[in-house]
Amino acid sequence: MTTTVVTHQPGIIAQSQVVVQVTERDWSTSLFGxxxxxxxxxxxWLCYPCFACQVATNAGEHCIxxxxxxxxxxxxxxxxxxRLNIQGSLCNDxxxxxxxxxxxxCQMHREINNSSNGHLQ
Incomplete structure (x- = not known):
């Protein structure tokens, strides 16, 4: 009796890996801009809950x-x-x-408007 060990699957071609390095950028406007x-x-400032709902909608989330x-x-x-490759940290957020x-x-609202058509893709 002979034992056969398969080390390569027939028909499968080795795939090369592509490494893409994305550089992070700073916010396009300052926090107090x-x-x-x-x-x-x-x-x-006058109606933060309503504005927060608008920002959430523009970011692709449900308004509530x-x-x-x-x-x-x-x-x-x-x-x-x-999504916009902005540098920062969770602690800072x-x-x-x-x-x-x-x-x-307000900064998020400006960033979404400056970098796209007013909505995150």
């Missing part, structure tokens, strides 16, 4: 997410950073949203 878009800044999900704006900031939520929402 409200003078670059006064309308969204006023909306963010910021009102119903704890920590939604932190997660949303992380999503915007990841938490601090920015905790201590200046309206400014964070």
């Amino acid at each position: 409200c003078f670059e878009d006064i309308g969204s800044c006023l909306c963010g 997410t910021p009102c119903c999900v704890p920590g939604a704006m932190i997660a949303l900031r992380l999503k915007v950073r990841a 938490c601090l920015v949203d905790t201590f200046c939520g309206p400014c964070s929402a």
Whole structure:
């Protein structure tokens, strides 16, 4: 009796791996860059819940997410950073949203508008 050991599957071609390095960039506007878009800044400060819902919608999430999900704006900031290759950290996202939520929402709103047609892809 003979034992046969198969080391390569017939018909399968070895695939090469492509490594793509994506460089992260900084935000296109500063956290306190409200003078670059006064309308969204006023909306963010005067009616933050409504504005947060608008930012969530523009980021591709359901509009009531910021009102119903704890920590939604932190997660949303992380999503915007990841999709648009913006440098930062989860710790920084938490601090920015905790201590200046309206400014964070305004910055995300400006970033989405500056980098696309007003919605994340």
